[in-house]
Amino acid sequence: MSNTNKTFAARCYDLLLQIPNGKITTYAAIATALNSKAYRAVGSAMAKNEQLINIPCHRVVKSNGCVGNYRLGTEEKIKILQKEGIMIKNGKIINFSRYLYSFN
Template identity: 40%
Template sequence: MQVWQSIREIPYGKTTTYKKIGEKIRSKGYQAIGSAVGRNPLAIIIPCHRVLGTRSLGGYHYGLMIKNFLLKLENALPDTTIC
């Protein structure tokens, strides 16, 4: 799936947003993108914790405490967005 491939391309220590993933794959279905991110069965291989909302951390299947922990572990600050 294009969404998961886009997420796999986010480098360690960087983040992006659901909107930027949508722009990259030419889709404005941001809710569908969010759903695809939430259905990620391989969190180790597809680092969906690196995908943020435009104004917030967004959700995370394993909880926001884990998402925040992983982002801090990678030193992935919101101003390091890519895509």
């Protein structure tokens, strides 16, 4: 596979931009979409995200249905997701698998 010369983080961001409003994905899903198992690197990429406004990194959650962490705090992440129409109970996403977005 001819991968881009971009950094892993840049490729993550590119994928995030494909996620439509009201949909979410997981760190593992992103890594898989990039043909890698770097779930942790995905998280690191989000943590370094400077374009918080442009990149919907709040739509990335854990594999077990927890919202995971966020640059501005988990509480903020939950707020945003709820505003996108996603119900969250005790840090867990209701009907988690139903909001999942699949990359091509």
